[in-house]
Amino acid sequence: MNAVGWLQIALALSLVFGLAYSLSGFIVELFEGRRTILSPALAPVERGDYRLAGIDPTIEQGWLAYTLCMLGFSGGCFVLLYAVLRLQNWLPLNPQHFDAVPPDLAFNTAVSFITNANWQAYGGETTMSPLSQMLGLTANNFLDAAVATALAIAVIRGLARNASQTIGNFWVDLTRATLYLYLPLSVVVALGFVALGVPQTLHASVEATTLEGAKQLIALGPVASQEAIKLIGTNGGGFFNANSAHPFENPSVWSNMLQAWSMLVVPVALVFAFGRLVGDRRQGRALLATMAIFFLLGLGALYWSESAGNPLLTTLGVDPSLGNMEGKELRFGQAQASLFAAATTGTGTGAANATYDSMTPIGGAVNLFFLLIGCITPGGAGTGLCDMLAISIVAVFIAGLMVGRTPEYLGKTIEAREMKLVMYAILVAPAFILGFSAVSAIAKFALVGLGNDGPHGLTEILYAYAATTSDNGSAFGGLNADTPWFNTSTGVAMLAGRFFHGVPIMALAGGLAVKPRAAPSAGTFPTHGPLFVGLLIGVIVIVGLLTYFPALALGPIVEHLLMLGGRTF
Numbered sequence: 001m002n003a004v005g006w007l008q009i010a011l012a013l014s015l016v017f018g019l020a021y022s023l024s025g026f027i028v029e030l031f032e033g034r035r036t037i038l039s040p041a042l043a044p045v046e047r048g049d050y051r052l053a054g055i056d057p058t059i060e061q062g063w064l065a066y067t068l069c070m071l072g073f074s075g076g077c078f079v080l081l082y083a084v085l086r087l088q089n090w091l092p093l094n095p096q097h098f099d100a101v102p103p104d105l106a107f108n109t110a111v112s113f114i115t116n117a118n119w120q121a122y123g124g125e126t127t128m129s130p131l132s133q134m135l136g137l138t139a140n141n142f143l144d145a146a147v148a149t150a151l152a153i154a155v156i157r158g159l160a161r162n163a164s165q166t167i168g169n170f171w172v173d174l175t176r177a178t179l180y181l182y183l184p185l186s187v188v189v190a191l192g193f194v195a196l197g198v199p200q201t202l203h204a205s206v207e208a209t210t211l212e213g214a215k216q217l218i219a220l221g222p223v224a225s226q227e228a229i230k231l232i233g234t235n236g237g238g239f240f241n242a243n244s245a246h247p248f249e250n251p252s253v254w255s256n257m258l259q260a261w262s263m264l265v266v267p268v269a270l271v272f273a274f275g276r277l278v279g280d281r282r283q284g285r286a287l288l289a290t291m292a293i294f295f296l297l298g299l300g301a302l303y304w305s306e307s308a309g310n311p312l313l314t315t316l317g318v319d320p321s322l323g324n325m326e327g328k329e330l331r332f333g334q335a336q337a338s339l340f341a342a343a344t345t346g347t348g349t350g351a352a353n354a355t356y357d358s359m360t361p362i363g364g365a366v367n368l369f370f371l372l373i374g375c376i377t378p379g380g381a382g383t384g385l386c387d388m389l390a391i392s393i394v395a396v397f398i399a400g401l402m403v404g405r406t407p408e409y410l411g412k413t414i415e416a417r418e419m420k421l422v423m424y425a426i427l428v429a430p431a432f433i434l435g436f437s438a439v440s441a442i443a444k445f446a447l448v449g450l451g452n453d454g455p456h457g458l459t460e461i462l463y464a465y466a467a468t469t470s471d472n473g474s475a476f477g478g479l480n481a482d483t484p485w486f487n488t489s490t491g492v493a494m495l496a497g498r499f500f501h502g503v504p505i506m507a508l509a510g511g512l513a514v515k516p517r518a519a520p521s522a523g524t525f526p527t528h529g530p531l532f533v534g535l536l537i538g539v540i541v542i543v544g545l546l547t548y549f550p551a552l553a554l555g556p557i558v559e560h561l562l563m564l565g566g567r568t569f
Helices: 003-031 039-053 063-086 103-114 130-160 170-195 223-232 253-277 281-308 311-315 333-346 361-372 383-403 416-442 454-469 484-514 530-564
Strands: 205-209 215-219
Touching: 003 170, 003 253, 003 281, 003 333, 039 170, 063 103, 063 130, 063 170, 063 484, 103 130, 103 484, 130 170, 130 223, 130 253, 130 383, 130 484, 170 223, 170 253, 223 253, 253 281, 253 333, 253 383, 281 333, 281 361, 281 383, 281 530, 311 530, 333 361, 361 454, 361 530, 383 416, 383 484, 383 530, 416 454, 416 484, 416 530, 454 484, 454 530
Parallel strands: none
Antiparallel strands: 205 215
């Protein structure tokens, strides 16, 4: 670790917080239906969309209608994307004559790109045609991010409104998130990437002559446009198999800082917007402080661990001065690799500029822990904020039990129905992560795809299901995920992580919206100060440790102890 590395990290995070605060005001105006700076140019397009679709934007929906529209829209996106992948050998813009994607892989990929997970069990430049990348993957990067943002806004309305039967209109929220938020931001970021050297072309490849005189085919394509929404929408699906470690996706330190900024700016802005929308900006700052504490502690541990290096490699004669550089790019170094890893696992992005399989046990454990607690530091394009609000309800419920009062959050009474829905949502992740990991750790048809034995192999399995269930999609590495078992099981995990989790959260939002919002009294537990931040941290740590500590103990913790003892499994 060095001062230059920390300055790079500080610069990137300062830009995130500075611009996110301004963006939060725009988000509030947008979803409150007010005029924004983009309204003169985009309002006619928005009205035209409503007319073509037959939507009355003045009619709002209850939680059930809102949720059914979300499920129907996501189902339609799945069918269309699956068809594109299965039929890509018959479709245009296929100069390399890519074959149709196999059924199990097409299922996995289609689920991945409608759930904001963007888990990739394939090599992008060797599997997908330019049309599949643009029409199938990039288009769904916009839509799944917009769906996640719409759900978060609906949940905020449930907390902010007073005795309301409605929480908004899904089609209006979806349209505004796509048209006003993600499209303009992606255009600006894509142009920034082009200026920094990222390709943007419809040519699928170019033939180059090597120094030895041989011919080499170098894959190209519309990289910058997919790269922009992959990060702004916290998606993570890269154009190339190497993702953001590929020099065409991420050529320099400056492009890497832009990528880290892109992953974090919308999630942080949504937390600021939450405070504005509920009428108390301190509420948003309390949630953001909790997220920031976890993020900075995890980033510090990750940076320190990777900079300290791997003593096993040092004993083999590897120069330890640069730290653990296995699986990392020299053009980024430890600071940028650590910032990127913390940003991508702390949000729902899942992109990668290094191989997490090659990190030290502590470095890998930090990334895994961020996934296991739900990618809430600071969350994805809305999903992390929903998770944090669910945890906040658990925290005030525990506080109410301790003082003998009916718990309240933002003036809404938390009763048995709310707690049941929250627990349904929270228990989805451990059920699928630990359940599928247990099967994969003992079944021969799963173990054949494992790259390592022992605790490291268990971490590979845990990471795969943690990444898919948490809508993150990052890969630990070392695992052959393109098998019928992993394509099917991770696909089911992604569906559960988005919809089995999302439906109870929406029911919670609807139930809270109906309740009258009581004014705070002398006995109201404050949810905007350091005491509540400490309670939130305690709930996250205790629930996470109770749920996942046995699995972590058998994985990265054992591996770290073995490493300190100079041994491997």
